[in-house]
Amino acid sequence: MRKKLVVGNWKMNGSRAANAVLLAGLREAGPWTADVAVCVPFPYITETALALTGTAVGFGAQDCSAHEQGAYTGEVSSAMLADLGCRYAIVGHSERRAYHQESDQLVADKAKAALAHGITPIVCVGETLAEREAGQTEQVVKRQLAAVIHTLTHCIGEIVLAYEPVWAIGTGLTATPEQAQAVHAVLRTQLHAATQKSDAMRLLYGGSMKADNAAALLAQPDIDGGLIGGASLKATDFGAICRAAG
Numbered sequence: 001m002r003k004k005l006v007v008g009n010w011k012m013n014g015s016r017a018a019n020a021v022l023l024a025g026l027r028e029a030g031p032w033t034a035d036v037a038v039c040v041p042f043p044y045i046t047e048t049a050l051a052l053t054g055t056a057v058g059f060g061a062q063d064c065s066a067h068e069q070g071a072y073t074g075e076v077s078s079a080m081l082a083d084l085g086c087r088y089a090i091v092g093h094s095e096r097r098a099y100h101q102e103s104d105q106l107v108a109d110k111a112k113a114a115l116a117h118g119i120t121p122i123v124c125v126g127e128t129l130a131e132r133e134a135g136q137t138e139q140v141v142k143r144q145l146a147a148v149i150h151t152l153t154h155c156i157g158e159i160v161l162a163y164e165p166v167w168a169i170g171t172g173l174t175a176t177p178e179q180a181q182a183v184h185a186v187l188r189t190q191l192h193a194a195t196q197k198s199d200a201m202r203l204l205y206g207g208s209m210k211a212d213n214a215a216a217l218l219a220q221p222d223i224d225g226g227l228i229g230g231a232s233l234k235a236t237d238f239g240a241i242c243r244a245a246g
């Protein structure tokens with residue numbers, strides 16, 4: 001039995017004042033049975049760590065560099081994130097793939113860099129609406145995951161995988177539980193061929209997951225948690241999703 005994991009991705013939202021309110025709300029809303037974490041903008045990692053001290057809520061970043069260190073202006077290394085106590089780093093989010101031209105290989109290299117510093121990469125895969133309508137969903141997510149499997153080889157069992165259909169992100173259009181489960185099953189099968197740990201790996205769904213649709217999604221056999229964007233910005237909403245995962 002896999003323990004559910006719910007991760008809030010704040011994206012580029014927040015301020016010191018707003019974060020203090022949100023994090024205090026999370027302290028009050030928990031604890032939960034599921035594992036819970038928030039991935040926050042880089043500048044707020046330290047204060048998030050402080051605000052969550054003494055709770056079981058983990059924290060992490062929304063990206064990391066594929067490089068170890070050096071002349072990479074603007075990048076943040078996994079070593080730095082580890083230094084701050086991050087447990088997770090999201091890599092390959094569709095917003096980074098789309099707006100920063102991140103390739104499958106770069107995403108895989110970022111996942112490798114995170115693992116090298118003891119950080120669990122949350123690797124995102126997912127198809128666009130055009131790809132789904134062209135019947136390419138399976139092909140796209142398998143291609144995205146294959147690059148990670150090839151690069152991580154025997155460490156692939158250490159990642160968290162998130163299926164996020166691009167058309168469902170921030171749109172209010174959620175994949176049905178059956179649509180999401182079908183893709184998760186494809187991904188689990190692909191992982192099964194790559195690692196003996198596939199049955200223990202957590203596969204998250206992301207894309208307009210909210211308090212009122214979380215339970216049905218999380219009841220699917222291969223959906224082991226959620227990666228939550230918009231609904232992670234209010235403690236009551238996020239807390240309700242975490243409860244649904246319990």
Ligand SMILES: O=C[C@H](O)COP(=O)(O)O
Nearest residue numbers: 009169170207208229230
């Ligand atoms: O990382 C989170 C996903 O992009 C989902 O975002 P959303 O819950 O706002 O649709």
